Amino acid sequence: MSRITDKTEQRSLQSAILQASLRVIGRREPTSRHMSSEEAKLQQTVLFVMRQLLLGLGAEQILESDVDTVLIERLFVALDQGSTVVQGAVIDTLLPALKIRFSPPVQPAPPANSKHRRAGSRETLMSTSLLSLSTEKVDKVQSAPVLPQPPPQLLDCLMKGISSPHSRGMIEKWILLLCECLPLYSGTIFQIILKLVECFCKEIRTSYNDLQQVFKKTENWSEDRSEYVTIALLTGLETCIATAHERLLLEEANVPLSKSPDQPQGFFGNMVSGVFTSEGNQTRSAAANNRLTVLLCFQDAVRLCFSIWSWGAAGRNSASQDTESLASFQYTSLRMRNRSRRILEHLFTAEALECLETLVEIWSKAGTSEAGTPTLVFDLLHTLDGSRPKITIPAIFNAIYSRTNPAALDPSRKSAMATSITEAELAAFLVAYARSLDDDVLDEIWTDCTTFLRDVLANPFPHRQILPRLVEFASILGAKMENTNFGEDRRMRKELGVCVYLSCFCCLC
Numbered sequence: 266m267s268r269i270t271d272k273t274e275q276r277s278l279q280s281a282i283l284q285a286s287l288r289v290i291g292r293r294e295p296t297s298r299h300m301s302s303e304e305a306k307l308q309q310t311v312l313f314v315m316r317q318l319l320l321g322l323g324a325e326q327i328l329e330s331d332v333d334t335v336l337i338e339r340l341f342v343a344l345d346q347g348s349t350v351v352q353g354a355v356i357d358t359l360l361p362a363l364k365i366r367f368s369p370p371v372q373p374a375p376p377a378n379s380k381h382r383r384a385g386s387r388e389t390l391m392s393t394s395l396l397s398l399s400t401e402k403v404d405k406v407q408s409a410p411v412l413p414q415p416p417p418q419l420l421d422c423l424m425k426g427i428s429s430p431h432s433r434g435m436i437e438k439w440i441l442l443l444c445e446c447l448p449l450y451s452g453t454i455f456q457i458i459l460k461l462v463e464c465f466c467k468e469i470r471t472s473y474n475d476l477q478q479v480f481k482k483t484e485n486w487s488e489d490r491s492e493y494v495t496i497a498l499l500t501g502l503e504t505c506i507a508t509a510h511e512r513l514l515l516e517e518a519n520v521p522l523s524k525s526p527d528q529p530q531g532f533f534g535n536m537v538s539g540v541f542t543s544e545g546n547q548t549r550s551a552a553a554n555n556r557l558t559v560l561l562c563f564q565d566a567v568r569l570c571f572s573i574w575s576w577g578a579a580g581r582n583s584a585s586q587d588t589e590s591l592a593s594f595q596y597t598s599l600r601m602r603n604r605s606r607r608i609l610e611h612l613f614t615a616e617a618l619e620c621l622e623t624l625v626e627i628w629s630k631a632g633t634s635e636a637g638t639p640t641l642v643f644d645l646l647h648t649l650d651g652s653r654p655k656i657t658i659p660a661i662f663n664a665i666y667s668r669t670n671p672a673a674l675d676p677s678r679k680s681a682m683a684t685s686i687t688e689a690e691l692a693a694f695l696v697a698y699a700r701s702l703d704d705d706v707l708d709e710i711w712t713d714c715t716t717f718l719r720d721v722l723a724n725p726f727p728h729r730q731i732l733p734r735l736v737e738f739a740s741i742l743g744a745k746m747e748n749t750n751f752g753e754d755r756r757m758r759k760e761l762g763v764c765v766y767l768s769c770f771c772c773l774c
Contacts, residue, residue: 279318279321279323279326280326282314282318283315283318283332286311286312286314286315286318287315287332287335289307289308289311290308290311290312290315290335290336290339290355291335291338291339300343300346300348300351305348305350305351308348308351308354309350309351309354312351312354312355312357312358313354313358315332315358316357316358316361319332319358319361319362319365320361324361324365325365332362333359333362333363333366333416334416334418336355336358336359336362337359337416337418337419337422338418339351339355340352340355340356340359340422340426341418341422341425343355344425344426344429344431344432345431346431347431349431349432349434349435352426352431352432352434352435352438352439353435353438356435356438356439356441356442357438359442360441360442360445363415363445363446363449364445367415367449414449415446415449415450419446419449420450420457423439423442423443423446424460424461424464426439426442426443427439427443427464427465427468427498427501428464428467428468433490433494434490436493436494436497436498437497439501440497440498440500440501440504443501443504443505444501444504447504447505447508448508451508451512454508454509454512455509455512455513455554455555455558455559458505458506458509458558458559458562459558459561459562461505462502462505462506462562462565462566463565465498465501465502465505466502466565466566466569468498469495469498469499469502469569470569472491472494472495472498473491473495473572473573473576473601475489475491476489476491476492476495476597476601477576479491480593480594480597492597492600492601495573495601496600496601496604499570499604499605499608502566502569502608503566503608503611505562506559506562506563506566506612507611509558509559509562510559510615510616513555513556513559516552516555517552517556556681557681557683559616560616560619560681560683561683563612563615563616563619563620563623564619564620564623564683564684566608566612567609567612567620567623567624568623568627569605570605570606570608570609570612571605571609571624571627571641571642571645573601573602573604573605574602574605574606574609574641574645575638575641576598576601576602577594577595577598577599577601577602578602578641578644606645606648606649609645609649610649610650610651613649613651613652614650614651617651617652617656617660618660618663618664618678618680619680619681619683619684621646621652621657621660621661621664622664622680622683622684622686623684624642624645624646625664625684625686625690625691625694626684626685626686626690627642628642628694628697629686629690629693629694639697643697643698643701646698647701653709654702654706654709654710655706655709655710655713657698658698658710658713658714659713661691661694661695661698662713662717663678663679663680664680664686664691665688665691665692665695665728665731667679667680667682668680668682668687668688668691669688669727669728669731670724670727670728673720673724688728688730688731689730689731689734691731692731692734692735692738693734695734695738696734696737696738696741699738699741699742699745700741702745704745704748704749705749707742707745707746707749708749711742714738714742718735718738718739721735
């Protein structure tokens with residue numbers, strides 16, 4: 266009986282301290298004036314006390330006061346007042362409050378002999394996103410029960426924190442808060458992901474442009490925080506896309522693929538290995554709309570990361586730099602290029618066909634003001650592990666077939682057609698990309714290339730607009746074959762000669 270009394274008194278004391286703390290942090294103040302240092306210190310102390318209560322025993326009992334809602338409102342005020350110290354303290358307190366309120370209930374321990382249990386069909390279908398930064402998140406989405414919806418003002422607060430200039434001193438804490446809150450939106454991630462990615466891309470471009478301007482002036486460059494802000498925002502962008510892609514794969518893994526048993530199959534459709542897959546129902550269903558939403562986010566991220574990766578490439582922009590800051594420029598631009606390249610690597614590994622088509626669109630639409638862009642596109646493709654020639658060449662073939670003869674492809678290899686590029690632009694890119702390849706890679710792509718050409722020649726009508734380009738592509742292969750020494754030269758020359766001859770005949774017809 267005494268233990269029950271002690272616990273009751275402890276809860277009453279916790280509630281009393283919490284209520285007093287809420288009255289302090291909930292005081293309304295004019296948002297136009299800056300918070301004094303004494304007030305900021307008081308707020309920081311009170312928030313520290315609240316955080317200790319939320320991290321201690323019996324914290325679940327004191328959440329009936331809507332602590333998380335009060336803290337979110339306090340975070341809005343701290344943003345308007347520009348107090349980075351209070352922002353950080355509120356975020357540190359809000360995180361355990363959200364964790365307690367929205368964490369799933371503890372699951373009972375599995376039976377002792379569970380390791381011998383046969384895996385169910387649902388478990389064998391689950392797939393982890395290749396873009397994921399951690400495989401644990403997918404398991405949480407799979408096994409977590411339906412959770413209550415987060416406060417409606419939380420998303421607005423996150424968006425404001427990402428975009429507000431007053432949050433730059435605490436941007437890493439804001440990104441941490443966003444990453445921790447994203448699982449709360451697992452059921453509605455496709456409704457908010459476009460808004461989040463658009464916000465991130467806008468703020469990254471702003472901070473990235475500020476960073477570029479830093480190296481065009483000599484005063485106060487050491488006090489600029491644009492590099493720190495840009496890298497933190499890139500982390501948030503990558504996490505958002507990774508979360509949405511994981512959720513997409515989980516949903517598609519449980520959606521039966523509708524495939525007609527008498528669907529026509531071309532020889533090329535059976536040949537190309539399934540490197541690039543677009544899983545899920547290809548009809549205009551909710552799953553297809555969700556996939557399109559995620560792919561649009563991929564496109565935005567590829568364009569943004571490519572522009573950052575291009576900064577300082579091969580001495581680009583170095584002529585406009587001040588000589589005193591050249592060493593700092595080289596270090597900073599290299600760091601930014603490496604960070605964007607890692608994101609591009611993850612994007613290509615997850616959805617390489619769609620990312621490749623985005624780069625093709627950048628390549629085909631590069632104007633005279635971006636004279637070096639086409640070369641940089643090829644430089645990037647040669648840099649990434651996820652875009653090696655043995656992967657990129659079949660992907661280009663799949664992209665062409667998706668536009669000329671989609672019935673010849675397996676649905677899993679079709680492009681989502683999220684870009685506006687045509688088969689003519691893809692064929693031109695194929696020729697230019699083939700020219701940029703080293704002769705030594707011919708052995709990696711020979712089988713795919715010759716099989717593609719034979720398949721086209723077996724049914725040339727859908728490809729009639731690009732046949733001259735394909736002849737040019739075949740001639741490039743022949744020139745590279747003259748400079749290499751692999752395989753059965755006589756047989757290979759015969760194969761390529763037949764392909765070129767038939768291609769020329771088709772063009773004349």
